[in-house]
Amino acid sequence: MTSKLMKGLVYASAAFTFGMLGYLVIYILINGVRFLTPSLFSWQYSTSNVSMMPALMTTLMVVAGTLLIATPIGVFTGFYLVDYADRKNPVVRAIGMATDTLAGIPSIIYGLFGMLFFVIFLEFQFSLIAGILTVTIMSLPVIIRATEEALIATGMPIRQASYALGAGKLRTLFKVVLPVAMPGILSGVILATGRIVGETAALMFTLGTATNLPGSLFASGRTLSLHMYILSQEGRHVNEAYATAVVLLIFVLVINALSTLVSKRLAGGGK
Amino acid sequence: MEHINEGAAGKTKRRPPVRKTAKTDWKEKIMHGVFFMAAFTSILSLVLIVIFIFTNGLPMMFEYGLTDFIFGTTWNRTTFGLLPMITGSILVTLGAVGLGVPIGVMTAVFMAEFCPKRLYAFLKPAVNLMAGIPSIVYGFFALRIIVPQIRGIFGGPGNSMLAAILLLAIMILPTVISLSEAAIRSVPRSYFSGSMALGASHERSIFSVVVPAAKSGIFSSIVLGVGRAIGETMAVVMVAGNQPLMPRGLTEGVRTLTTNIVMEMAYASGQHRDALVATGVVLFVFIMIINTTFLIMKTKEAK
CATH class of the missing domain: 1.10.287 (Helix Hairpins)
Incomplete structure (x- = not known):
């Protein structure tokens, strides 16, 4: 009897979860798609067209800039932790713990830190560079963990085979292990991209909220998520906020499709 | 490893x-x-x-004054008593976890044990999609759907603690679902077969044998959900009302630690700004406690 009830609750919960998700997606699409007008994509922002084009471009700039810095650092950290470090070394354990801790810090704390350190202490002002550096620290743990997992999954035999053929450690890592681990690393980078696109709290007080395209690394801008937040807070451009939500949803869908594609390749033997 | x-x-x-x-x-x-x-x-x-x-x-x-700051109940531009926000954060998080965790865990049970394979091929990406939707979109959705509903049913402004709780309950679902599902799937299949062989029904084997065996993993999913809920900022600020007052009821406005920072940072300076950073310190301490709990659980689980 109780199991029957539990089973009912399980089905109801699943129905609620996926029903809610479906409702959210459909609701945003229905209310947003019709406001995706050409003027929303004009290059120049004005208070009458509230164009999202500068925000869209700024988002891409922030994503590109962040990945450019965070990917090598994150992947190299993974290399170090898996293939070079001696696990008993206290410094190495501290690195692992620091990564875990960074992963759990909420974005508003990153925002506060970015403001205190990059914007005020280093005098970057509200700028692209301050935003990028803040979000870089945020996405590091995601990339590090994905790299670690991917490298560990490649296993020891492939390395030993390479050493046996006379390849050095570095060469083994780059020519033999890395290609096999690539899909796993890539899915981490894609996950990080999703985080960056959706980020608001960490960017508000670092990147700032300027409406136009930042002309240099030291100019302020706003990403799509920030743009949408400001539109919905002002309350006068609700339709445009819906339209921005549609674009954000499309971003998320594309990113998820990419990561599914990559992980399918991963499951398919990691070729 | x-x-x-x-x-x-x-x-x-x-x-x-x-x-x-x-x-x-x-x-x-x-x-x-x-x-x-x-x-x-x-x-x-x-x-x-x-x-x-x-x-x-x-x-x-x-x-x-540490006690004045932590236990003071008045917050304005010159007086900085953080207790309303601390209480607000704790209540909102408890509410969200109390509501979201059962739904999330049961959805995870569905995903791992009841879901037909062909449906699973759709639902798994759906959970990933849920995890990927920006918090600002959740907040906006709650602002347009949940807030008017609350206004309609209970009266008042609608921007309320209840709205924040419902919103966060939805937002922690993907975290709770994926971790709990992984925990349930990692239970050796022999537990299930053994229970079935002893004559227990399919449902009973799952609820009395498999799920209890996964409880440490499910607990860590809850801890991570708590971390998500207490740290969420931009979605909450859109629906919570944000009055810096002690929580007065489910349908009244509330302000949390995170939203306290976002609401006032734009125009704060001097001691006011430092008080907002100090709010961050308190939040940081909360998060460190939650994270340490999570890490301890994870290490225990690994052993």
Whole structure:
């Protein structure tokens, strides 16, 4: 009897979860798609067209800039932790713990830190560079963990085979292990991209909220998520906020499709 | 995890590659250094974060009086009593977890045990999609759907603690679902077969044997959900009402630690700004407690 009830609750919960998700997606699409007008994509922002084009471009700039810095650092950290470090070394354990801790810090704390350190202490002002550096620290743990997992999954035999053929450690890592681990690393980078696109709290007080395209690394801008937040807070451009939500949803869908594609390749033997 | 490190670090050090020239040796040495520097970035970042948040927040807390700051109930531009926001954060998080965790865990049970394979092929990406939707979109959705509903049913402004709880309950679902599902799936299948062989029904085997066996994993999913809920900012600020007053009821407005920072940082200066950073210090301490709990659980689970 109780199991029957539990089973009912399980089905109801699943129905609620996926029903809610479906409702959210459909609701945003229905209310947003019709406001995706050409003027929303004009290059120049004005208070009458509230164009999202500068925000869209700024988002891409922030994503590109962040990945450019965070990917090598994150992947190299993974290399170090898996293939070079001696696990008993206290410094190495501290690195692992620091990564875990960074992963759990909420974005508003990153925002506060970015403001205190990059914007005020280093005098970057509200700028692209301050935003990028803040979000870089945020996405590091995601990339590090994905790299670690991917490298560990490649296993020891492939390395030993390479050493046996006379390849050095570095060469083994780059020519033999890395290609096999690539899909796993890539899915981490894609996950990080999703985080960056959706980020608001960490960017508000670092990147700032300027409406136009930042002309240099030291100019302020706003990403799509920030743009949408400001539109919905002002309350006068609700339709445009819906339209921005549609674009954000499309971003998320594309990113998820990419990561599914990559992980399918991963499951398919990691070729 | 261990065997690669042991093997790579231990054995190869003792047995260098056959073709050993001075040139490759240098390259190896330099890259070893580069990799270490990269790895050190994490520690450096964390140390910088702690230093900058604490040196900006702590002096204000002591100048103002630690007890006055933590237990004061009035917050305005000159008086900084944080208790309303601390209480707000705790209540909203408890509400969201109390509502979201049962739904999330049961959805995870569905995904792992009841879901037909063909449906699963759709639902798994759906959970990933849920995890990927920006918090701002959730907040906006709640602002347009949940808030008017609450206004309609209970009267009042609609922007309320209840709205924040419902919103966060939905937002923690993907975290709870994926971790709980992984925990349930990692229970050895023999538990289930054994229970079935003893004559228990399919449902009973799942609810009385498999799910209890996964409880440590499910608990860590809850802890992570708590972390998500207490740290969420932008979605909450859109629906919570944000009055800096002690929580007065489910349908009244509430302000949390995170939203306190976002609401006032734009125009704050001097001691006011330091008080907001100090709010960050308190939030940071909360998060550290939650994270440590999570890490301890994870290590226990691994053993």
